[in-house]
Amino acid sequence: MSEKKSAVHGPVLKCLVFIIDWEKTKTLSDVLARINVRFHYIAKGKGTASSEMLNVLGIGSSEKAVFFCLEQDIMATLLLKEASAALGFYRPRAGIAFAIPLTGINTPVLQIFKKSVMREVKHFSDKEQLFMTSELKYELIIAVVNQGYSDELMAAAREAGAGGGTVINVRGLMHEGPVKFFGISVQEEREAIMILTSKEKKIPIMRAIGRDFGVNSKAAGIVYAVPVDSVLGVKL
Amino acid sequence: MNKVLKEKIIEAFTSVLPITLIVLAASVILVPMPSGTILMFLTGALLLIVGMGFFTLGADMAMMPIGEGIGVQLTKKTNLVLAIFISFLIGLIITIAEPDLQVLADQVPSIPDLILIVTVGIGVGLFLALSVVRILFRIPLPLMLLVFYVIVFTVSVFTPDNFIPMAFDSGGVTTGPITVPFMLSMGLGFAAIRGDKSSREDSFGFVALCSVGPILAVLVLGAFYNPAGPDTGISALPGADTSRDVVLNFMTRLPVYLKEVCFALAAIIVFFLIFQLIFRRYQKHQLARIAVGFFYTLVGLVVFLTGVNVGFIPVGHAFGSQLAASSLKWILVPLGILIGYFIVAAEPAVHVLNKQVEDVSQGAIPQKVMNLGLSIGMAAALGITMVRILTGLHIMWFLIPGYAFSLILTFFVPRIFTGIAFDSGGVCSGPMTSTFLLPLAMGACEGAGGNLMTDAFGIVAMVAMTPLIVIQLIGLLYRHKLRAFELIEPEKKFAGDPGAITEYPFEYEGARIYE
Structure with a gap:
């Protein structure tokens, strides 16, 4: 695995996904802007009701914002940490976040990350561990x-x-x-x-x-x- | 508490509270009112909050999915004749069902109610069909609006002066709380399954074009019928001395609105059932939701209409007449501006529009911005109307430059904003306008000794016109914002082979089959 990784030129990217309440869109957008996440897309989604009864009564599901961000894997932890602080992921029902590993990316996009990788990694020590799972569980x-x-x-x-x-x-x-x-x-x-x-x-x-x-x-x-x-x- | 429920309650509360406080404050400082009237007003405001909450929830659950479903299925069928015929039918049915139109019909003198309602219904039906044709043949919305407003103003030359304000009013009034969610979501449905570039901006513009229908219909009718005299439209104001009187007043009116709304919704339910039998679009869960949604809409609208009609009309009227007759009459202008700014939030259909705008733009045009725009528009409309009432200026002095300016703007503003702006004209002028603002204007007009037909009427027309300008101006700002954004994105220019791909290794454990 490690020697294969070294064959890749440039940073390794991940697709980070956040699913949060629609009203919190601005909060997360601000976090992304602060950390300088270049590629993020927002889709409007619908949460699903926790019971059939609530669903039929029309008060079961709420609107969700689904964020898709493209970020280097080393930045992902920082991003998740900041987002967690702003949105309170430790609280129940505050939203979820996860990362999807990528298997390919068009190279020109990578150049952008190459340019900035040195600058940003400095203010982040990778020893910091969050209350999240890193293995594929x-x-x-x-x-x-x-x-x-x-x-x-x-x-x-x-x-x-x-x-x-x-x-x-x-x-x-x-x-x-x-x-x-x-x-x-x-x-x-x-x-x-x-x-x-x-x-x-x-x-x-x-x-x-x-x-x-x-x-x-x-x-x-x-x-x-x-x-x-x-x-x-x-x-x- | 349940999150969605809490949101709805807060939304309804914050929509109605400001206007209630303003009226209360003004009734203490400027126009002392009998406590019975104020008690009625407060009860009305309470009913408004409940009604608004139920209505917006119901619109979300029933009206919007149905409207959207019809839009989608008509597009899927790819049958032009069918699409035109069904759209016409829908336009006719929902307009005849619209409670706001009944109110208008009562107020328009000398034309038999039935003739007016059917004519306006046909007008809306034709224009709804036209909106569909417009999308299919890709005729730009600004062009359509330009052509039809030129026709409107040309016809207005042949219509008696007394009729003009009312004709323009009817355009705004007919697009009320039943029509708006339906038409807006139908537009969304037409756009939902399309892959072409203009699908987003085409989600709007249905209400815009459909507002033209009633104006033309009433103008044409006006050319044939000669209005005898003003029909104030305000029935004897019920007095209230005791708290029992207050409750009785509401109770006696409740069945009237219950009947009206039942009739309106029944028409839509029948149409929906036929639609569902043919297309079988909705599954079990959704049908249950829609049924509950209809119930919410029914409760919401009945409560809302009762509250606003019984609680708000007397206060509005008393306000206008007493202030205009007093030496402080010029205070009507700033007061009108203040009321206008805050009353827009209490229009039920406004929430539907704002939400739709946020959805279609995926949050790029937030509800806050729309609210601000509509508030400014409404404030301007009321300011202008009060000036008109006090000075007796002819309505055309405002309508012609207003529409000319907004039509010119359409050529510079991003298309989606043109659609939203012209839609919001019809959306803003709902039951709040016809039950609080119109009596306010009528009262002011009586107090100031003006001509009711030419001065007081026309307030809805103003309310329907100013958002066209304000929302489009916001669109202009938005466009500049987009440009600025494009300029600071130099990173977009990539070097090297644009087709190059970098691969990351990924290891599979090997596939298993679970039987």
Whole structure:
């Protein structure tokens, strides 16, 4: 592993994901600006209700902001620490954060990080450890289903042991490309549900989703999992 | 406490509280009022808070998903005739159902109510269909607005003077708490499944175009019917001496609004059921949510309308008439500005719009900015109206330059802001305007001895016009901000092969299959 790593030119990047309350968007944006995170994107997501009753009454789910940031792995800890201080990830329900390791990046982007790496690493000692796990103990399950099935899907996932999930509305690009309707191109509506879970619960949850919402069902869902590390704000 | 519930309560509370405090303070300092009236007002304010909370929750759960669903399914069907026909039908149904329009019909003299309502409904239906056609054929919104407002002003030449303020009022009034969430989310639906560049800015502009329909409809009707005389529209104000009177006043009016809102929602529910039977868009959970959402909307609107109609009309009217008749009448202008600034938050549809704007812009245009813009717009509108009432200036002196300026702005402002601005014109002028501001203006007009038809009416028109300018100006600022941002991003220019890829190693343990 170590000699392979040395073959990589430039810093190693990670994709850091924050899922927080929508009202806290500004707080996190400020943190990112202060630490000078160059690439971050925000999507609006929807939290999922903790019970069916609350969901039907309309007071179960709240709006979430999903941040995707690109940062060097050595900076990730600092970033998570600052964000944790600002948002209080140690409190329950304050939000979650995790990092997805990357397996490739277009080189020109790396140059930007190369330039700044020396400057920023100085004020950060890598001995500092946070209350987060660095090994790959957690996984992120992502299920993409047709519009309207996220509620049912979450109910099934919860039964199989999922703690919670976040839904993002996405558009599906079909193999044949979009349908044209005069001046506009029409795409499929899909919902992407992200569920952070421990390794042990991954398979039961994925099975539950696959069984009822798989490719052959009306939901026409696909489900996959990616490894994540540096997890904050979860008790699983 | 439940987080969502808490948010809704706080939102409703902070929306209604400022205007309540202002009126209370003014009633102590400027216009002493009988305690019965004030008690009614306070009860009304309380009902407003409850109603607003339920309504916004209900709109989120029922009206928005349905509107969006219809937009999406119509786009998916890719059938032009169907899209036009359904849009027309929706426009007609929801307009006829809109409680605000009933209020307007009561106030417009000499035209039979039914003729007015159907004509306005057809007007809105046609323009809703036109909005869809506009998106499909990619006709720029500014061009459409320019053409139709030129037509509006041309027709207004042939309409009796008395009718003009009312015609412009009807444009703002018809887009009320039922129509707005529906149309806004329909626009969102049309944009939701599109991949082209203009999809975001096309989410807005439905309300904008649909506000033109009623103006044209009433102007045209006005050319045929001759208004006999003003119809004040304010029924005898119920007096209240004891706390029991207060409750009775509200209780007697409650069934009236219950019936109105039930009728309005029933029309939408029937339409929705047919839609669901054909497209089967919603799953079990969602249907339950929508049903509960409809219930919330019903409760919210009934409570809101009762509160505002019984509690606010007498106070507004008394305020206007007493101040205008006193030696302090010029204080109406700053007071109007103050009231305008804070009352906009109490319009239920405003929250729906602001949220939509924040969603579509993914937070780039925050609700705060929209609130500020709309508050400034509303303040300006009330300031202008009070000046008009006190001086008797013709409404065209404001309408023509106002619309001319906002139409010119459309060519310089980012498209999405044009849509939002012209939408917000219709959104701002909801039930708060017609039940508090209109009586205020009427009272002021009576007190100052002006012409009710030409001076007091027209307040809604002003409320619907000023946001066009203010929001677009914000858009202009926003554009400069974007430019400044682009300039300080020199890092974007990469050196070397742009296609180069760096790979990181990643080790798999090997795949297992779980049967």
